[in-house]
Structure formats: structure tokens, C-alpha cells
Amino acid sequence: MKQVKPLTVKQVAAITKQGLTCLGGVNGLYLMVKGEGKYYVFRYASPLTGKRSFVSLGTTSSITLAQAREKAAKYAADVRDGHDIAQKRREQREKRKLAVLVSPQVKAGTFEAVAKQWLDARVKTGYYDKNVRGVSVVEAYLSRNINPVLGKMPVDAIRAQDVFRCLKPIWTTTTEAKNKCLTIINGVFRWAQAMGMLEGENPADKRGALGVLLENLSPHVKQPRNMGALDPEEMPEFFCELMNWGTIASKAFAFAILTASRSKAVRTARWSDIDLEAGTWTCPESAMKVKGRGIFVVLLSTAAIRLLKSLPRMANTDLVFPSPYQHKVMSDTGLGQIVGDMNKQAKRQGLPLWIDKAQTETLGKDIRITVHGTSRATFKTWTKLDANLKRFDRDAVELCLAHKLDDGYGGAYDRAAMLEERRRIMDAWGEFCCSKLNQPAKLRRKG
Template sequence: MAIEKLSARAVATAKEGKHEDGGGLRLVVSAKGSKRWVLRYTLNRKRREMGLGPYPTVTLAKAREEAMSARRMVFEGLDPITERKRTQVVIPTFEDCSTQFIEAHQAGWKNAKHASQWRNTLSTYAHPVLGALPVNAITVNDVRKVLDPIWTTKNETAKRLQTRIAKILDYAAALGHCDNDNPARWQGKLDALLPKPSSIQKVKHHPAMPYSEIGQFWKELDSQKRISATALRFLILTATRTSEVLETQWNEIDLDLAIWTIPAERMKMNKEHRVPLCAQAIELLKALPKVSESAYVFPGSRADKPLSNMTLLKLMRSMGFGKGSQKGDYVPHGFRSTFRDWAGEVSSYPRDIAEMALAHAIENKVEAAYRRGDLLEKRAHMMQDWADYIGS
């Protein structure tokens, strides 16, 4: 069989059709003019075709070289297609590499919860952006997209996250999956895109108490016997909005099922929201006196009106919290952020369960379309763990 029938000029000017070079190598030209190399061979009495790549990316000389290598494999009884798949280097995604990193290092971490904290911060903030990307394809701009939304609002969390991403990419580089020019490095990379952590001013909107301080605050709050203190405890235990708590009516509460159903008209997203009630929340509600002429769980000075928002603010100020105080510029609504930080950094619950607990909209439209339930049972376990953490 004659081989090397084609010339470089013949390949360059070839028209639609199949043009044989010999030895099973052919150039295939489509109706639109695109060209690709194909090698036909027979192994174990079976006819196979192997693509060698497009022309001109793969030149005539390169195609002949690849075809010769494949023919040698066939002569030795090997299938070149199978061998190519076997030898191809698979670059892991960031999510795969982060899983491998945690598994490789968790035995050396003193705190058993450390692995859960890593998983939660990565799944909450990093994986939605970086998770599906091969580690060798991640750029400094990709890392910036992860950090930007929380760099000024949750800077401690963001700094910790940046360090973790950098360590995972260093790990990937050590395994040969990417180069050593780490896109998550601060100096020379992110410092050109983000403000220095030391220059960031604390966010003034809904200042949130760190979850590490919630236990001590709870003890102080527990000594308060006013109905406003009970309302604030209920707000913290349920991680709900101030208006949702203060306007709660008894007909929304099912003490037997331990469920509080907030009607759509009182929800920010205009959608009914079921809140699982932990044992501590049920205990609070059962201890409340019912005012016969009021439908509200937390009535104000007038039975037909609920407590006002200012009542909870005044309570916190009387306890030494609020604007300009030494204890902290914290407000009631900020406890939702406290809960979210605890869920993401301390607990082992997935991000979507915490977001559902906060009645946040699912930003991913595809995910939202497939989300049928409200994860009530899983949220019930999470809210009980939150309550136990507060009281521990």
C-alpha cells in the first residue's frame, strides 16, 4: 500500500471529501471547508477510526508522525484510542482538589471541627464560582469574584477564605496540576484588586454580633424578664426578621408540631415560610401569658398592636449594646448574620439549608426550579443545634 500520497499543497487546497495519504491516514474535508485528520485501523478484526486533530493545527508531518505511532501500537496488539485515554492527564477541579486537600490534612488538625469549617466556608463562598473549574484554569480574577461580595462586609471570613483557597492551589501545584504562580496569593496578586484588610471600615448596616459572643449575650439576656426580652430570644432562636417576630400571631403557631407558619403577606419574598421551632422556642412560647383580647404573641402596650421595633433596640441599649457602646454596635436584625456565620463556619450543614432557614431567594434559577420542598426536617435539626450552641 502506497503511503504519503498527499503533499503540503494538496492538503492546503483540498476540497470537500476524503483524501487518502495511505496506511489508513486520511484528510476529511467538510462541506464548510473545515479539515481534520483520521486514522483507520483494524484490531482484533474490528475496524476503528481515531481522530488525530484538525488541520492546520495538526500539520501533515505531525499527522503522519501520530499515525506511525498508532500503527506501532496496533502491531503490538494495543488499541491506540484506549492508550491515549489512559495516558491523558486529567486536571482536577477546584472542588475535587479541595476535597483531596482536606482529606490529606485533617488528621493533623487538632480540632475535629476544623475540617467541617473548611468544607462549609468553601462550599458557601468558593465552590459556586471556582468549584467546577480545573485548578490550572483559575485566574486571579476568578478568586476576586469569590472574595468581592464579602471582602468589606465579612472581612475576617474573607481573609480566612483567601488563605484557604491559596493553600488548596499550592497543594494542586505541588501535585503538578498547575504552576506555582498562585492566583489566590495576596502579595502581587489580590493586593492590586482589593483594599487592604486594615483599611476596611466596619459595616454600619445591621451590625452583627460575632457568634463567639452569642453565648455570653444569651446569659445576660436570660436575666431580663420583660416581654421584649422574650421576643428577642425568640428572634435569635428562629433567625427570623424583627418584623416577622413582632407581628407573630397565635394562629400561626402549632405547638404540637413545633412549626411557625408565617403567611406570605408578612414575608419579604411574598411566599409562605415555615419555621421549625426548637425545644427552647417552644418553652418560651408556652411560658408566655396569653392576652385574651390580643391575637399577637408579643403584644404592645395596646393589646391590638404588637411590640414596636424600637422596643427591641431599647432593650439592647439598656443592656449596654448599640451605637457608640463599648460592648458592641449590634442591632436585633444583625442576629440573622450571626446565625449565618455560625452555620457557614461552625456547623456542618450545607449552604442551601442555611439559606432556606433565612428565607432567602435561590439565586440560581435552575436550582430554584428543581427545589420543591422547604427542607423542614433538616432545618429543624439545624435550628436545634443553633439553640444548643447559644445556650452552651
């Protein structure tokens, strides 16, 4: 078998070719690039059937190259000993599931103890294998919102009134927290019923007494509101004012617009993740809203590259948009305050404010545009205008926003083929945003 010279960490990080690339060092170790995701895999021929197969070792963001080589070496030894790796892993998963289902150690106790058993059972059966933050999110809600009220109570003594007492403080204020907490509490009680710890009704079932109690709070529930966004036709003029505002924060906002990116990704962007020659920006998983999908590659338009080339490189930091004073990551508030400052100046000069016109009309008060809404919602609305609706592929638009495609294949089927389409969309968006850059600015930042 031909030996491949082991690739270095830097060489592996630079691989963008879709499909499999042999990494060397251990026979069978490959890097699989699928869309924006990168995974270490071990390829082998089954000693039982002779068929070629592969198993995933983990994403490049979850394990190091050295760890991948160590895992691959162990699997290679197993294959030499006559084991089929995929079959062995399936058998181990089934054993773990069976052990959890028939475990004699499961006993009724306090809600806190039963919730821990429920969560441990989910971890052992692989429920959170594809959600790296799943366990920590559940633990946070249990610790912060649920256990302070229900934690010390015997699980079989809890009634709907107790669950209502736990949910009431958050039911009318936060949409996500109330739904998460109810889902967790309901899950714990359903599991307790299945394990024989609880008889009778589930006190967290909204179809029972709990639903009746929560009905009284429904009129007071705070309705979620969309992030303020510009009408697309206002974007060229706003972008001109933003670029002429001249601060590092305004340039960061402009870059977020050109790349249709979230605030965190832009604020934590590093020069080492940007390849101006290739026109790409590699966002690490830590900067993405949804974890577990690996890195995301943003295709930079000509306008975005031009903006980056105009920026000064700060000493002692790799950040593209560092805080101007401490040279650390800029705060979300600092970036969002740009619109407030621009609107204050516009008011002094008697100019129109930058507001979300649709929400302002609906709610009867000025709704200021936001970084998120203007960078992402305005971009998506622009792609749906009559002139663009037939011009751009809808799936490619979703990928530009780092959204997962619901195509039955985890969104991986045609991502590679859409790279060219995504770049075409972003170039057109950049040209549109910059179409009024040659006009004089109206706002005077120090006026």
C-alpha cells in the first residue's frame, strides 16, 4: 500500500476540496469535507464481509488531528484482529440502550435526583450525540429555573399547581425559556412514569390541570418581536451613510451586511480565518449560533474584500474589528449602538431616522433597526423581490445565511454544487449595497 506523508495541522486546516482527502500517518485516516463541515473518518475493508466502509471520528472542531490519528490507530488494530468497526459500535450502542432500559438502579426520589437520572439516560443512549450543547443547556435550565422550585420535592408528590408555581415567573416574559422549561419538566415526568416511579397523571401535561392554570396567564404573554430591519430599497443609502460614519464599529456593521452575518461572528472574526485571495472567511463553530455543524465558510464578495483591504491591521491582535480602546472583542452593545448614534445625529439635522417602517406602523412607535435584522432579514427580503425571485436559487440563499437545508439529507446533498451560486448571490448583494457609495454623506458624525 502506498504510504502518504502525514499532513500537518496547518495543511489539514487549509483543505477545502469536497469529499475525502487522505491525511497519512495512519492507514485509513481521511478528512471528509461535506459542504461547510469537516470530519475525520476512518476507512477500512470489513474483515467479515470484505466491503469497504467508514466510521466518523469527530469534527475538526471537536477533536485534534493527533486525537484523530490515535483513534484511527486503535480502529486499525481492531480491524487487524478481525473486528468490523461499524458492527462493533452498533452492538455497543444497543448494549448501552438495553442497560438503561432495564437498569435496576433507577429509584424514585426528589425531582432533582430523577431529572439527573433522566438526563444520564439520554446521554447514555446517544440522544445528544449530534447536539454538543444539549446537555449543558438542559443543566442550565434545571439549575437556574426548575430545581430552585421543584428540586427538593419528591417526584411523586408534585402536582400541577407546583409546576405552575415554577413556570409562572417566566411564562409572561420569555418565550424560549418557558418552552424549554416546560419541555424539560414534562420529559422528566414522562420518563418517571415509564420507569414506574409515578402513577396517575403527568402534572406537567398542558392538556390537564396545568393547561387550565396557564390559560389565565395567556393574555399577558409577551409576544416575540422581529429584529428591526430596513426596507431593501433603503439599503444603498444607509450603507453609504454607514461607510461614511467612519468608525471601526460602523465598518463592522457594514461587513455584517455584506456577508449577511450575525453580530458574534463579525465581532470575533480574525484575520487568520480570512483568505483575501480565495475570497473566503472561515467561521469557527464557536462563532456560530447552531453548534454541532462544524465550521462555516462565508464567500466574500468583491465589496466585502474591498472593505477588508481598507481596514488597518491593529498591533497585538488578530481581530479584524477589535474594540478601539482595549483591542479586545467588541461588545454586542457597542456594535448595536451605531444605529442609535446615527439616529441621534439625524434628529439634530432634521433627517429621517433609520427605523423598521413595517413594525413602526404596526406597533405605533418607532422601532429602530438592528444589526441582526438589517444584515440578515433585509438581505433575505431583497432576494425575494420580483427582480431577484427567479434570479437566485432559494436553497443557495438559505446557505448564504448558514441555515440548514431541510432536504431529507441533512442539507449535505448539493452544498458543494451551490458554492458558485452562493458567490454569485453575495456579489450581487454587494453591488446593490454599494450602489450609492459615490453620493455625498448627509450625516455629520461630529456635528
